[in-house]
Amino acid sequence: DPKIIQKPKYLVAVTGSEKILICEQYLGHNAMYWYRQSAKKPLEFMFSYSYQKLMDNQTASSRFQPQSSKKNHLDLQITALKPDDSATYFCASSQDYRARSDYTFGSGTRLLVI
């Protein structure tokens, strides 16, 4: 059973629309993260949360807003979508923001903006 569930697996959106990417982890972790991987580019860190509190934000655009309704949830809302937002978005988690050997990634949501 997957320990980190990302939904949906694939998503096609129209330019200017808004979408929410879902992430749930069942590892009992207290820290959660979002990363983005655009075509042929390295994985890029976006956000980190610890105990549902924002710890670090490396995303320049306010169009990307994480939302944590529960400790094991960290969704990513993206507004005013642009074609450049097309990428695979990975959610990750770890026991806390300092623990690294248990840092676990989900299998990603592939977003295509047309």
Add this chain to the structure above:
Amino acid sequence: DAKTTQPDSMESTEGETVHLPCSHATISGNEYIYWYRQVPLQGPEYVTHGLQQNTTNSMAFLAIASDRKSSTLILPHVSLRDAAVYHCILSTSNTGYQNFYFGKGTSLTVIP
């Protein structure tokens, strides 16, 4: 910013032992060396990590140079399932907000 340098690609034959090099000349004293691997359509998977001493687990052996400016991930008896992009990353473990900054990694091809 990725603070490590890795070859873009390497090739090996099934059953061989593969040595994946990583250079991190500006590594700080409290930075750990992490290795992750990623196959297409999947998120990165933890392989191993170390600070100063060589480490070993069921997946790999990590050899760290005495000056810590380089390391080598050693994969014994590779199989086709080991074909992936291997990322060498530095991460501080005891300060807040440190996160992984990935580079392009080394794409390992395994030939049957």
